[in-house]
Amino acid sequence: MSPAELTVERDGQILRLWLSNPGRRNAITWAMYDGLLGVREIVAADPGIRVVVVRGAGGEAFAAGTDIRQFADFETGEQGVEYEHRVGEVVASLLEIRVPVVAVVEGPAVGAGLAIAACCDLVVATPDAVFGAPVARTLGNTLPPVVLARLQQRLGAGRTMAMLLTARLLPATEAAVAGFVSEIVDPAALDEQVEGLLQTICANAPLTLAALKEVERRIVHGGPGADADDVLAEVYGSRDFRAGVAAFLAHRAIEWEGR
Known part of the structure; x- marks a missing residue:
């Protein structure tokens, strides 16, 4: 065995x-x-x-x-x-x-x-x-x-x-x-x-998925008023977000980089 x-x-x-x-x-x-x-x-x-x-x-x-x-x-x-x-x-x-x-x-x-x-x-x-x-x-x-x-x-x-x-x-x-x-x-x-x-x-935006998990963890520990501004700033300041907006407006697919 x-x-x-x-x-x-x-x-x-x-x-x-x-x-x-x-x-x-x-x-x-x-x-x-x-x-x-x-x-x-x-x-x-x-x-x-x-x-x-x-x-x-x-x-x-x-x-x-x-x-x-x-x-x-x-x-x-x-x-x-x-x-x-x-x-x-x-x-x-x-x-x-x-x-x-x-x-x-x-x-x-x-x-x-x-x-x-x-x-x-x-x-x-x-x-x-x-x-x-x-x-x-x-x-x-x-x-x-x-x-x-x-x-x-x-x-x-x-x-x-x-x-x-x-x-x-x-x-x-x-x-x-x-x-x-x-x-x-x-x-x-x-x-x-x-x-x-x-x-x-795997095809979804990795920073978004990681952010959702991190925000959920903070809600569990701190309630719905938990501070997640650093997480939001990281996602909105990422290359992936800028590329996602551009791809959406241009009606084309995107490959996420995770940064």
Whole structure:
């Protein structure tokens, strides 16, 4: 059996991440967490990357939580605190990636898998996808504030608490109603639909996309009155904006430079 790993692949303007833990529904190991923690720096150092896509290897699961074997030697509460801090760091890091991040969810996105999907800007799911963190029924552990806050932001506070308190898994249809899932796609058309979505994102103005993500982050932390004048000034002062205005008035296409 192949070892658990996070595979990172640069494919043109796309950075592809594959969560892989064969036989364990891609449950996340410490090494996989460490790999996810490094993605922000990979993207920051490579201006040619326009979008990140995260998928579970094998097509049967996105990620079914943390690999429980790693909890077997936990003996103190402090070990749990350290673990949740690690998860919180990964979540914060994924949320700070400057380009759009797309999750492609087949099967369960549970526990840590749900947290990772919640960090993505768009979630494309197959009809068999399910979402949840049934720790109240399974392990008897809990979630750190950063994960709970993100779930409330993406699913709504009421639905999030109902899901967690009842240890229920949400089907893709309900997650779509909540706005968590952006599109439900038949498995036969999944790869084609995902590639079309990624190419659409790659064709859009990268400074605009990065600015939208940064403004959203500031709204989350500071409310609708959050200061974003520096972000607005960077976009309006860019070569891309001037070229975009000129191209629009001349009725011609534009290739964005990202500066």
